[in-house]
Structures are given as C-alpha cells and as structure tokens.
Amino acid sequence: HLPKIALVGRPNVGKSTLFNRLIRANRAITHDRPGVTRDRMEGQVRSRGKQTFAIVDTGGITLDAHAAVAQGPEGIRGFEAEILRQAEAAMAEAAGICLVVDGRDGLTPFDEHLAAHLRRAGKPVLVVVNKVDGVEREDEMLAEFHALGFPLLPVSAAHGHNVRVLEDEMREML
Ligand code: GDP
Ligand code: MG
Numbered sequence: 753h754l755p756k757i758a759l760v761g762r763p764n765v766g767k768s769t770l771f772n773r774l775i776r777a778n779r780a781i782t783h784d785r786p787g788v789t790r791d792r793m794e795g796q797v798r799s800r801g802k803q804t805f806a807i808v809d810t811g812g813i814t815l816d817a818h819a820a821v822a823q824g825p826e827g828i829r830g831f832e833a834e835i836l837r838q839a840e841a842a843m844a845e846a847a848g849i850c851l852v853v854d855g856r857d858g859l860t861p862f863d864e865h866l867a868a869h870l871r872r873a874g875k876p877v878l879v880v881v882n883k884v885d886g887v888e889r890e891d892e893m894l895a896e897f898h899a900l901g902f903p904l905l906p907v908s909a910a911h912g913h914n915v916r917v918l919e920d921e922m923r924e925m926l
Contacts (some may be wrong), residue, residue, distance in 0.1 A: 754796065754806040755926040758842035759770045759880075760870075761852035762835065765809065768884040770852060770909035771795060771809035774919065804924055808846065810838045832862060839866060848876040848916075848925025855881040855893040855906065866899045877902045877926040881917060882909050 759767045781824030793809040820831035843849055849870055853863050870877045884893050884906035897904050904923055907914040 754804060756794075757922045757925060758808045758810065758839070758841040758844060758846035758849050760810050760849060760866060760893045762854075762860065763868070765852045765854040765857075766909045767809050767811055767852045768793075770880070770907070770915075770918075771807060773909050773912060773915050774807055775845065780788055794887060795847055797922070799919065802919075803926065805923065805926055806920070808842045810835075810842045811903060832865075836866070836869065840869065843870070843873050845876065848878070848922065849873065850878050850880045850922070851900070851902065852880045852882055853897060855897075857883045858893075859896045859899065864900070868904065871901070878921055878925065879904045881906045884908055884913065885911055888915060906912040 759771060761767050771793065774797050782817055792812075792851055795805055795809075797803055798804045799813055820827040824831075825853055851866060851870060853859070853862070867877075867879075879900055879902045881894055881897055881904055884890055885908045890906050905914060905918055907918055909915070
C-alpha cells in the first residue's frame, strides 16, 4: 500500500482541480457546480526519482450543494455533516492532510470547523490556499489563514502555480 495524503475542504475550493493536476489525469470529475465530485477518488502522484504516493480527493458525488441550500438550514447542516464524515474517513487512513481553502473567498467558519477536527487528528496538516492565481496579492490573501495555526502554501490549481512545491511538501508529510 502506498502512503496517502488526503485533500479535504469545503465544496468548490478546487480540491478536484488540484487532484487532477497532481495525478496529471482526469480521474476526478470537476464541475462549475459546487459539490459534485465522487466520494473519495484516489490517484497516484509519480515523479521521476521521487517517492510515489497516493492522494485522496474527498467531495462526494452524492452531495448536491444547491439542493442542500434549497432545503434551508437543516439541509445545509446535513450537507456539512456529510462533508465532515467523508473528510474523517479520508483522514483516518492518510499519513498527512491538506486542508484546501479558497484564497479568494477568505477564511470561512466551516474552514475553522474542519481545522479544529484536523488538530485533533494529530497528523501533519498543510493548509493549501488555492486560487492564488497572481502573485501581487499573495501575502494579503494568505494573511487571515495564519489564524488556523498550520503551515500555509499558496497555489493555483487552475494555473499550476506552486503545484510542484506542493508535491514536495506532501512527500515531507509521508
Ligand atoms: P471542489 O468542489 O473543491 O472539488 O472544487 P473544484 O475542483 O470542482 O473547483 C471548483 C471551481 O473552482 C471550478 O469552477 C474550478 O474551475 C475553480 N477553480 C479551481 N482551482 C482554481 C484556481 O486555482 N483558480 C481559480 N480562479 N479557480 C479555480
Ligand atoms: Mg470536487
């Protein structure tokens, strides 16, 4: 069995886009519609001369964020509970965890909620601040995420910025 790194985070932060970048294939499905991804897709990250490892994308094709929101607070709570359940399952079998957040949205209460769970998991955690597409506002976009108390790495899954650095940081967590 290959050691695993889990990608966790709220819907639409870019977990699946990042997953696809990392495995350089299209084994995870990305959509513009939030929350539509298969539950726990797994892929391998291979680079010449470096350790191969597995990454797990969480998200759940069974989850429909729009339907949950339409159901009101009850639906949203159920939806968040399901994300948390999937994240916990992935976390349990992972050597390290990447908490993916959206640098354009900024820090949200649900990010803080997930971070609190990760702190208790006692495994290495890296906060991956995605959608940092240009370098000019990088420090500003990162600033509020320091409050989570984990190391941070800005990336752009869409443009590939820092994705190789992320790979190496992931290997450090194995
Ligand atoms: P997931 O729900 O966390 O798996 O998120 P997805 O990978 O499905 O991406 C959600 C949306 O964010 C899609 O519209 C992506 O095209 C977009 N997205 C992902 N990564 C980036 C990025 O680095 N920059 C920008 N601007 N958009 C991104
Ligand atoms: Mg996804």
